[in-house]
Amino acid sequence: MKIETSGIILSVRPLGDSGAVVRALSRDRGVVCGFSYGATGRKTKSRPMPGMFGRISWRARLDTEMGSLSFETESNPAAASNGRTATMVCSALELSDAFLADGEINPAAYDILEKFLNNLSLVTNHLSLYIEWEISFLSCLGFAMDLSKCAMCGTTENLSFISPKTGRAACDKCGGQFSDKLFPFPPSLESMMFFLRRASAEMDIKSLPASRMILN
Ligand SMILES: [Zn+2]
Secondary structure, three states: OEEEEEEEEEEEEEEOOOEEEEEEEEOOOEEEEEEEOOOOOOOOOOOOOOOOEEEEEEEOOOOOOOOEEEEEEEEOHHHHOOHHHHHHHHHHHHHHHHHOOEOOOOHHHHHHHHHHHHHOOOOOOHHHHHHHHHHHHHHHOOOOOEEEEEOOOOOOOOEEEEOOOOOEEEEHHHHHHHHHHOEEOOOOHHHHHHHHHHHHHHOOOOOOOHHHHHHO
């Protein structure tokens, strides 16, 4: 078994003296996971780090084995982030790592992560870029939200609320009387946490990553 592709590193978990279990998200093969010899070694010049883009080579005798993975870095757009933006990067990578299973092919999950990381240095409103990523990510997992119009009357104006039940928007007029049961529009980190928790419960994922908890 051999896989040659390109992707984004989601996680690097040190194992043994200088190795690590590396998980990387590719567009065509989903998450590729393997043991990377020397990944955390002192002498290693280019250590694989979460958020890096590059070439992945994976090899194993059987496709049920973990296999060995080597990674050749091409770019690292996340390297320029710092402070709160760096926490957003960690959160997007760690949520992808937690929710996407090995070998499960999900090109949309790759596309939105690539777009998020590449756009970090191009936008000034990092929070709205991040929240947009979370909405798209939930959609990739089958938990789509519809915030484009009021779910009740269809208007695209004066959207003021989001229903926790349906993940759909409501206008001022339709949602006003239920305002105590609805989240404010647009979505915030706090309201997105509710939808993430619900998705994690349905997918049997025990806890959300610490980086996501820190963002709230
Ligand atoms: Zn309405």
